[in-house]
Amino acid sequence: MKTYYPETTIIKGLARVHRERKLPLHTAPKPTHTMTGMSVDAIHVVLEGDVLREYRILDAGEALGIRDPNQLAEFILVSEGQRVQYGQEIAQRGRGRRSKVLSAPADGEITRIEDTQIVLQIAETTIEVMAKIPGQIDEIEQYTVQITGHGALIQCAWGNGAFCYEAFRFVPEGGFVELSKLDVRISEYRRVVLISPNAISKGDLLVAQQQEVAGVVAPSMPSNLREFAMRLTFPVLLTEGFGRRRPTALIYSLLQSNMGRQAAFDAVVPDHWAGDRPEIMIPLPSGGVTPPVPMLERPLAVGAHVRITRAPWDGLNGEVVDIPSAPQVIDNGLRLPCAKVQLGNGRIGVIPLANLELLG
Amino acid sequence: MSFEHVTSVLIADIGSVHTRLVLIDQVEGQYRLVASTRTRTTTAPPLANVNLCLERAAQQITDRIGRDLLSADADHLFIMPEQNGHGVDEFLATSSAGRPMRVFLVGLTPEISLASARRTLAGSYVEITDTLCPDDLRSQEEQINAILQGDPNLILIVGGTDDGAEETLLELVDTVKLALSLIMRGQIPAVLFAGNQALKARVKQALGPITEVFTSKNVRPSLHDEQLFPAQIELALTYDDYQGKQSSRFRDVGRQSQIGVVPTTQGYISTIRYLSEIGQQGIGPLCVDIGSANSVIGAGVRKEPHFAARTDVGIGHNMPGALNAITPNEVLRWLPFDISADDLWDYAYSKQLYPTTVPGTPEDLMIEQAFAREIVRLLVREARADWGLGQDELLPPFQPIIAAGAVLTEAQHPGISAMILLDALQPANIAELYLDPHNLISSLGVAAYVKPLITVQTLETGGLINLGMAFCPLGRARYGQDAIYAHIRQPDGSVINHTVRGGEIWMAPILPGTPVEIQVKLRRGLSINGKRRIRQRVTAGSAGIVFDARSRPLALPRLKDRAVRFLRWQLAMSGRKEEPVDLEATPPSAEDLMPDLVVQEDALHEDVLS
Structure with a gap:
């Protein structure tokens, strides 16, 4: 079996997060009050131009x-x-x-x-570039700033371009319908980011808008809502993609375990060539220990924890139990290099390597 | 540069998703494909390091054949030249990865010089931001903004025949000069001048102090003469320069190669040029490549390569762009199950988010193969005028037909690859079908710059997968009527007799490489090369020998028959016996529920793909 390096998605309970913020090259930079070594919160403007x-x-x-x-x-x-x-x-x-x-x-x-x-x-x-994660300024140059913070990190699939740093909570059991019945003036969901473990619709986004929420996180939504979502002022983050997609349980359990905390919801529109990827960062104390930086490029190996990105197993996590040396024939007849992945329910699936992501 | 010493060459093709590496070496005095491999491309952030995928690919070849390729020296990626059976004499690279290069066009006349400029660019991964010519009614201020607002990476200046108009073109050059001199931040676009040769020195003098100026021979040396090739070669150098400016360490790769990083399409053009020259009656090959971000088509017509690239159409990064260009209805007609246009858009946008993934279910695979058919059809439709074909004319007998891109080369069975090509291209008479899973056509085109013998011999010694011949009679046979009677005699004397009915396709089950003698008899109203009886010796390919009795132009089944017929075609081309279709088991579709509506739809569709 050739060594295979899969894509990596970071879903981590505690990590050292290093981010570079940039001003576009055609902007004329303006001085800011940012200094090396300074602690900044997520909405601190680190670059302006x-x-x-x-x-x-x-x-x-x-x-x-x-x-x-x-x-x-x-x-x-x-x-x-x-x-x-x-x-x-x-x-x-x-x-x-x-x-x-x-x-x-x-x-x-x-x-x-x-x-x-x-x-x-x-x-x-005038462009104001925010830190987008709470942390410490490592380095400042005219067009770039390097920041490091600690916390849980969840990389998502799509974002509508907005950003917020707010507390979050799950939608009530009755979903957005139940939410729509609340009085916005006294609603506990006002100015809070809503986490929905189910795919959302246009109606859900309209309720969110009416309820003045700070943002929405969901596994997926129909792709024809992209334009509508892009016009919303609050961040909309999709953890999986478009259509009706199964939520990655690990993401929603991580959010559940940190519910009530403030987090940075960076719904940047993904850009493959620029490396922009939407993400949620929940700042957490590191207890005096420097947490590890997520690993981005590791070869796939037996024992690795992976996420499956394509149907019929999309959104499921598992552990690689075998990487057969010969290509395998999958359900649709394609003969591809595959790994055997043990899923949460103990079942073993034969998954094309191309459809596996390592969890960084 | 002399390349006579070259006996081994390593060629990388860096795509948006995959990087392919092929090793070509002399075996018994002939250049052959010795090894090939494929890794995931690492040009995009956060890795943004193209060396990484090249190193991995090279290591895979080393692991497989025991030949060390990677250099221990930090300044060199590969061991060069070849020493004691390790390393290679030359490294070459093509690329289609990343964003297309943005180009602003300057020329004298829209119909002549700018048209030639567009044809020059047709074979490259570029996006034209705007154009400027003397007829432009915008003020100088607006013209300058037009040049700069699109953030071009390159300004291509053409115009004037050699020793023709000077002043008008120089005025345009002055506008470009003023615009470039205003850029205070960011990168200043390079300039490629391919106009009146008498002005070459003055253009260099005017623009050279501001930016890098490339020059080539005039694309229009005279009014009736168009020479695109020299400008295309120079364009390849500007592409190398552009890639080098990206933050993916492309410049390192370019330095390893004597000719820099060449656009993949340039390699295609070079090979098509060669294959066109050896083709008969002025008909050359037809190559299609469906990538994740780009799709390209090239053909040899009248011994000249004709090429077109769509940088907004692909099967991964640019799947939404593809759907936008071909419309959902065109994709839906290839799908034997119910799916809405919205579902297709969801699929396309999700694939854009996960471009490196492969279909995991039969439905997903059919969707991607339906996209592939329609992308090829789109490319052909757009290329027709350039090939001198009318919209309803069948394709000329391109020989061979070569397909690249994983969606075409890695189907569930070679027969399915063949069928996708037949569905999309609808070749008539006899077609030779090949797959190029290693992107050799492009790689060998670049190798021709170094040593043409490498291209010639490697193609002759079988670097491509031969799918086999397809017999596709002209004319229309009613569904179910006997259409093609095939009598196939194998070398061991065994005979296969088979009748292909109208509306059906059949893959003769013959082992690849087996030479057989074929007799074909066609029903009245059908013909191959004007004849109803053919006797021919052919060699079977990996898809055996294909007999397509689905009419030309291809008639798609009515909606209500589509699922059954598509399944039958799939089975026939997968080498599986036809299984009875349990219609009771399939869920009711729209036509079952609303038969009246379906009748109307059928009438509307007529379903003839011409």
């Missing part, structure tokens, strides 16, 4: 009535790389009521002064 996108070419020569660039130079009040604000004078000729002035049409940055033209790059918006 202006997103500069559109360029405006301003004709200073025409505005000031000067065609000679050399003559114009002495009337230009800004330099390349300088930040300007809306209405700020960037070129001026003369004083008083008869003066000719060119003002910045928007906040931005002067990127070029050439001949009689000034190029301004407009600041569209």
